[in-house]
Amino acid sequence: MAEPNGERIHAATDDPARQANRPETESAARPEDPALAEVRERAQRAIADADNARKRAERTAADRVTAERQRVAAAWLPVLDNLDLALRHAGADPEAIVQGVAQVREQAADILARLGFGPVGAVGEPFDPARHEAAEAVEEPDVPAGTIVRVIRPGYGGDTLLLRPAVVAVARAGGGRAEGADAERGSDGG
Known part of the structure; x- marks a missing residue:
């Protein structure tokens, strides 16, 4: 605002209460x-x-x-x-x-x-579901159950990584002679 003589009124900027509410434009310039x-x-x-x-x-x-x-x-x-x-x-x-x-x-x-990827699954190995895939269960009289009797498709892998499991035929339980049965036959004389 201007007075009739052309001077401005500076009362608004001198009021401490108004200064507290004023934006911090001066602090940004600091x-x-x-x-x-x-x-x-x-x-x-x-x-x-x-x-x-x-x-x-x-x-x-x-x-x-x-x-x-x-x-x-x-x-x-x-x-x-x-x-x-x-x-x-x-x-x-x-x-x-x-x-x-x-x-x-x-x-x-x-x-x-x-x-680092050799063959996995060989005849005579015990079946391991982590490394082998059983496609058949066969009766083999002279082979313990759970033993690989034929490799249908070889698998390949390393110690910690398997590219693919071996597809195998496994001796069925009851098809092979149990170790206990062999011991019994030996004690019977047969």
Whole structure:
């Protein structure tokens, strides 16, 4: 407001009660405490460093995956080459073709073993539901129950990782002679 003589009334700004309700525009213009500014700057740097570390870790992981895929694919190239060679000679002696395919199969099994995945499931092993899949239960008189008697499809895995379980035929309970029965027969003289 202005007085008739052109002077402004400053009563509103001099009132302490009005000053308390006034927005803190003056405090925003005040210089920041140096300790608070340092803490804020350190926090911003820490956030930026963490973000950079996360991005670096993501790039490193992606690079490792790519390198591993390339290494595994390169290990399989000789198998592919040998299969192509076998196909080119399909009209040759059938016995030689079978022998060549057997060698390529051994080459593939060797690659899996070098990658840490050997065969799982062998005749005579006890059945393990964590590593084997029972497709059949068969009666085998001289084999204890729960023993693998035939491998239908081999499984592959390592100590801690299973690529696929072996599909097997297992001796059925009651089909094999029990150890106690053998002992009884021995004591009966039979």
